[in-house]
Amino acid sequence: MPEIRIDPLSGLRVIIAGERGERPGAWLEHPPREPIDRDRDPFAEGHEDQTPPELWALRPDGGEPNGPGWRLRAIPNLYPALTESLEEDRGDPLAGGRGEPDLFAVRPASGAHEVIVHSPEPVGSLLDLGADGLAAAMGAWRERMRAHGGARYLHLIVNEGREAGASLPHSHAQLYALPFVPAQVARERERFTAYNDRTQGRNLLEDLLTAEVKQNERVVAIDSEAVTLCPFASRVPFHIQVIPRTPRRNFADDGGLGAGVLHETLARLAAELGGLPPFNMWVRTAPRDAERYCWRIDLLPRLAQFAGLELGTGVNLCVLAPERAAQRLRAADPSGR
16 A cells, blocks of 8 residues: 655655556666777776866876876866856845845856766776775765865765766766755755754664664665665665764765675665666765764665656655565675576
């Protein structure tokens, strides 16, 4: 029977309706990914002249900038959504104040928008980086987030597959240094603060993780640094969250990254589905002014189509219960055998 569930972190409602997963067209096809043509890959080692000048690079054996010898590399986005500007974001003119409001407010899209290339080789997936390569990539995310610590909000994303919005198949992340706190993030910040006040100092995500591990219905994998699970109010089938075992406000803070358990869970997802589907992943970290928070990672596979309900109301309809999704992932062999 369908259920309406309330996300403990955001307060947003989702509908879990597993029966609808049996209807025709409920699931999107995800064809095998094509190999990357190295000669046409601007992110491959030796093609540094095809990208903007690098902002940062990890070069274990040294070497000149903008040349070979790097392991990870950060560059400005060639088609930036945000650009440097001296003007501060002045907020929403309709949110308060007096007098005649500005109905058509425009602000410069100030900030930073960069790309973090995960490997000098033409690797198309976080999974194919291997556990150590993924840990190195996540360390680069942390390094670049630290470089933009003054931004109001930092949003790091990985889009894999053209269906998920990736314009280039070579594995990479994008970092947005935003001059404002997005509404959904601000809503979560308020819930973390309210929970902390109500419980006399406890952390919302820490308590949520404790309850999830105790119930053990939606947990997928655990290691010494983090836990992966299919959240109670999953937005899509096989929605995955990575949650640190020790709560920390910012992803940029020192501590475990959860790379090992994320890599294992990606392997389980690929084994269960016969290949890794296109997905969108992001790091949710504390806004600059948040005192009560905990970072996490969300991964949403592109297995179902968003339609009028999702786009018109913001209410997601998930056709696979997270308990069933987690059960299937736990049963999958991450070795691929």
